[in-house]
Structures are given as C-alpha cells and as structure tokens.
C-alpha cells in the first residue's frame with residue numbers, strides 16, 4: 278500500500294520532467310513502483326537486470342526522453358562497467374533511486390554485505406551521492422533531480438530502512 | 446560470408462536508418478564502411494546494443510535497428526523478454542550470429558553449438574523472429590523495415606574479421622551527432 282512519501286517522490290520526478298523509468302524491484306521500493314504504475318506521465322518499462330535497464334535509459338535519453346532507474350543497492354555489483362563505459366563515458370544524466378538495504382533496521386544479514394560496499398563503489402566512481410535517512414531528507418529531491426540534469430551525470434539517491442520506516 | 450562483408454551488403458538498406466551498433470569489431474567495421482550521423486557506435490559495455498536500441502525505439506517513432514552479435518546477446522539474454530513484452534513496431538534487432546566472439550579472437554560461443562538464439566527469442570515471446578543466411582539478410586532487413594513490425598533477425602554468417610582502425614571519435618561527439626540525427 279503506497280504511502281504519501283511514495284506519491285511525493287513520484288510527483289517530484291514528474292514535476293522535474295522525468296518521463297521514462299525502468300526498475301528492478303525491491304521491497305522498500307514497492308510503494309514507489311505501485312504509484313509509478315498508475316502515473317501516466319511516466320512510461321515504466323521494467324527490466325530484468327540493472328545494466329540492461331541502464332541501456333534502455335541511454336536509448337530513451339537519445340530519443341528525447343528523460344530517464345531514471347529505480348533499483349536496489351545490491352545492483353551496484355552489477356552495473357559498475359555500465360556506469361563507467363556508457364552512462365559516464367557518453368555523459369547521460371541518470372537519477373538512480375536506490376533502495377539502500379543492509380542499514381540499521383535491516384532484517385536480512387546478507388544485505389549488510391553489499392551495504393558495506395555501497396558508498397565505497399559510488400565514491401570510487403565519483404558519483405554524486407545523497408542519502409535519505411529521515412523523511413525530511415526527501416525535501417532535497419527536486420534539487421537533486423535538477424542537479425543531475427545540470428551536470429549530465431548518474432546520481433545516486435540512497436533511501437534506507439529508517440527513511441522508509443518513518444515516512445508516512 | 447563474414448560479418449564485414451555482410452555489413453557491406455547491408456549499407457544500402459541501413460545507411461539512412463538509425464543504427465545502434467555493437468561494441469568492438471562490428472562498430473569499427475561499420476564506421477570504416479559507412480560512417481553516418483545516424484550510427485551510434487558503442488565504444489564499451491558489451492551486451493547492451495539491443496537495450497540501447499530498444500530504449501531509443503520506445504522513446505520516438507523512427508525505425509531503429511540494433512546490430513548485435515551472438516556473444517553479446519548471450520551476455521544479456523533477458524533483453525529478449527523485455528523486447529517481447531513491450532513490443533514496438535519501429536524496432537528491429539539484427540543478431541549477426543557468427544558463432545564466435547569475433548572481437549576477442551573468434552573463440553566459439555554457445556550459439557555456434559547447441560543454443561539457437563532464434564528459438565530463445567521465440568520462447569521469450571518475440572512474435573516475428575526469422576533466421577536467415579548472411580546472403581539473404583539485406584532483403585530480410587528491407588522486408589522487416591517495410592513491414593513496420595517488430596522483428597528479430599538472426600543472420601547466420603561465418604566467423605572472421607578484417608583489419609579496420611579503432612574508432613577515435615569522442616563519445617560525446619558520437620552521442621550528440623546521433624541525437625541530432627534522431628531529432629531531425
């Protein structure tokens with residue numbers, strides 16, 4: 278069941294002009310994806326794996342759309358090459374709304390393993406990274422989306438368990 | 446017929462079309478045969494030619510041809526299910542199937558052994574899938590463009606490369622030139 282926060286996030290994407298989203302689901306993003314699927318202003322094309330999804334985003338961008346990808350942080354283990362040789366090399370603006378699994382509140386121990394590498398990978402790739410820990414952190418989303426467009430880079434928005442727990 | 450010669454016979458059909466071309470030898474060969482602003486050359490990211498081309502086809506109405514390889518499709522097999530489940534009649538996936546990893550020294554792929562990429566595409570739900578000999582590919586591609594129907598073409602050709610230079614064009618130049626051609 279979608280929360281106000283899910284609607285607000287999708288509303289910010291729409292407001293910013295994002296009209297193409299690909300996703301690989303995460304439990305924490307279930308509400309956002311639910312809202313996405315009833316938002317006609319955004320074409321939602323689910324992908325099977327996040328590198329494939331970034332390929333779709335690159336193509337959609339070159340076709341004149343404004344893409345974004347919704348995914349889990351574990352996917353950073355999949356997309357390093359795609360980020361470096363496609364999204365960064367060809368300078369494609371790409372907001373990445375990322376479920377930051379493995380932080381405090383996480384019930385699944387294995388998720389902590391990739392949480393430990395998440396910011397390190399993003400830092401190594403010089404990807405602007407924003408961490409939403411409290412619901413009010415989401416106030417920054419419109420600015421982050423503008424920033425992504427301005428600098429033509431992939432940008433990571435990490436949303437952790439505390440953020441989703443406290444969001445209404 | 447090897448891929449280079451196949452690409453040469455395709456030029457009259459694809460020269461004015463939007464083409465997303467696979468990394469390595471295919472892009473280098475296409476670039477040396479017929480460099481066009483309507484060509485998007487992949488300089489990296491093996492496996493994503495179909496995804497990039499399909500994203501482009503979803504975003505606008507001009508026909509898009511992704512020229513992919515058997516090894517590259519094998520690395521991103523799930524792309525066939527994404528394409529099948531979101532059909533776009535302006536999209537053609539041309540898989541140049543030479544049964545080998547051409548850009549890395551012609552090591553055999555599984556597509557040259559027991560795996561049929563045409564059968565995989567059909568199993569994924571792609572409705573129009575044709576397998577043709579290299580010699581028959583220009584006609585098959587022209588027919589697919591004329592039919593205005595999403596088509597996957599598996600073109601069986603021989604393994605082998607010719608010596609062509611690497612692409613030194615800047616990636617931003619490739620992208621901006623291509624985007625201008627898309628928007629034209």
Ligand SMILES: [Mg+2]
Nearest residue numbers: 514515545547
């Ligand atoms: Mg091959």
